[in-house]
Amino acid sequence: MSTIAPAAPTQAHPAPPATQSGAEVLLRALKDQGVEVIFGYPGGAVLPIYDAIFQQNAIRHILVRHEQAAVHAAEGYARSTGKVGCVLVTSGPGATNAVTGLVDALMDSIPIVCLTGQVATHLIGNDAFQEADTTGITRPATKHNYLVKRGEDLARVVHEAFYVARTGRPGPVVVDLPKDILIGKAPYVSAATAPHRSYRPRVEPDAGQIARAVALLKSARRPVIYSGGGVINAGDAASSALRRLARMTGFPVTSTLMGLGAYPSNDPQFLGMLGMHGTYEANLAMHGCDVMLNVGARFDDRVTGKIALFSPDSRKIHIDIDPSSINKNVPVEVPVVADAARALEALIAAWETDAAKPDRAGLAEWWRQIDVWRGKDSLRYRQPRDRGAVIKPQYAIQRLYEITRELGRDTYISTEVGQHQMWAAQFFRFDQPNRWMTSGGLGTMGYGLPAAMGVQIAHPDALVIDIAGEASILMNIQEMSTLAQYRLPVKVFILNNQYMGMVRQWQELLHGGRYSESYSEALPDFVKLAESFHAEGMRATSVDQLDHVIRAMLTSPKAVIADICVDQKENCFPMIPSGAAHNQMLLGPEHEAGVAGVSDDGLALV
């Protein structure tokens, strides 16, 4: 039951005179919302907006080469700054091309406002040229969407779109703008100061639930903190509160893919990432814990494995700003609906004032157990060092990380999707939030390059690297042209194994080694490809060349594609086969026989 107060009265004052065109009003609203950059692509329906953009200097437009990339670029921008990313595309194909990016942002809770052109209001429904039912198509692809049918609604709707995108659990919002609304006169109104009439998510935790949570945490003998992307979304305050809570409790911390960076990876209390390709110690700690504190994570199937066997003996606390995330997959004992930062700060305060003593002896025993699991060194791999030896992908990322650390520059990493993404999550270590951009929920190949572009726009002096695979990178390779146009020195670090590696891995382990359509035939020469896009191309084919190529890439003032030719047969371990539990991990090739036990139910899982 929600308890929502009566709606605020609608604005009583008369509408101000309409002296500007809809397009001008739109830009004014964007400026008032703090928009500095729009990622977009012009077309017939949005020409009035482009005309208005031409006549102002407050907002910078970045011309992408495909609308999907505009959304991913805005995601990279948003994820690395904490601001709302802004996108502008035309009607019809402009809007439909943006859909993948919108769903990506929806799944990973990234605040985006996407402005789509639309045919004039009198043509809507007539199958006009470049008409699409954009609000219909994007309804399940967005947090919310709007079709502006009257000029007097325009400014209010744009302000509301930004409010909805960034409030509560963030997400993408589409504003569909018919051309006649953009051309006609429209009044400007400022953003509403009154509370929104219906959308007011709870951000403050309930004190009773916090007390119950602290009592549970104090009683814990085998606790674990399971931190997710919500901690990143809740801002620096949440990351710093997480660190304080971990320090004062001494509890082990693990993180989801989306949460990496909220807790420093090199901290002794950090167990590494959990889930399908998480560390042995993280997954066994989740399996064996007696109290679990989930902060801003959603018990995703990549994390839980077989749900019936997930952390069977634990009492669970779940902090989430979205009540629909609670009890969705895993029933929890203490739900806390709140912003992660506020909830963590309340937990810290309550932990300090609560008189009960934590079970220090139990915790020490738990850490001894965790250290035994750590002793397995589940991320180990063997890199032959003889001259001419083939590069192991893990080693390539390890060296990329180490050499980046030597340089000491502020570094942002994006990835595409697949094996390289998991190796990046395992071997590149983060000690700050907002430095890691990856497509977690939707798993969108082609995300990394445009996302890196958006990050570099937001942080012109930072080092921005897209860790890619040779298959994924080709899905949005056209954005190399955008890098050239804006002189963005993004580094594309391709782990080239000539296979869609994760597909190949699953085919090897689960489909009898029948590599159906997973070999990357007819690849381009990535060095020449880079050069044709006015970037620098380089290649390493053996381990003795690797450091030199990485250093050359990182010190180049230009955009670079580094083609790192790696072992084609390397698999990503550890791995929890689909349908298995956390304590049934495969640690390496020597355990591959373990997948023989995967049931048909397990095979049906993605």
Added chain:
Amino acid sequence: MSGLDPTYRSATISVLVDNEAGVLARVIGLFSGRGYNIDSLTVAPVDDSGQRSRINIVTSGTQMVIDQIKAQLDRLVPVHRVSDLTQLGHHIAREMALIKVITTESEQRAEALRLADAFRARVIDATARSFVFEMTGGTDKLDAFVELMRPLGLAEVSRTGVAAMARGTTVI
């Protein structure tokens, strides 16, 4: 830990929404997209200015699923309030049906009229070969009447779906 209860139950949920374009599509899309059941759905504006509509949904699932449905509805931007009438306590749920019976046999015609009288259904159209009954009541009552009409020449049924409200002074 109510979420572990595996029994299915029916729930009548009332949702107060902004009466704006696409709001019904949002609610229906939520149900189809996430695989929830809709056993009945009604919608109409309910305030003087026509700015708010009330959607009554009868759905079914485990307690965990029903709680999910309510949480998912509540996070839709134009949704003001979500009330689970089944959980609020006693509530009234009514629907209206138009039921057409076609028969020329006088015995069947008389029996249909007798049953209609017993069920307080009204005859709102009659020809030498047919009746149309109008009937209001709970879903079970309507179901029962329809079943009784089947052997008497039931030809067509049109139902409104459920309108529901809490009993007593409780308002959603």
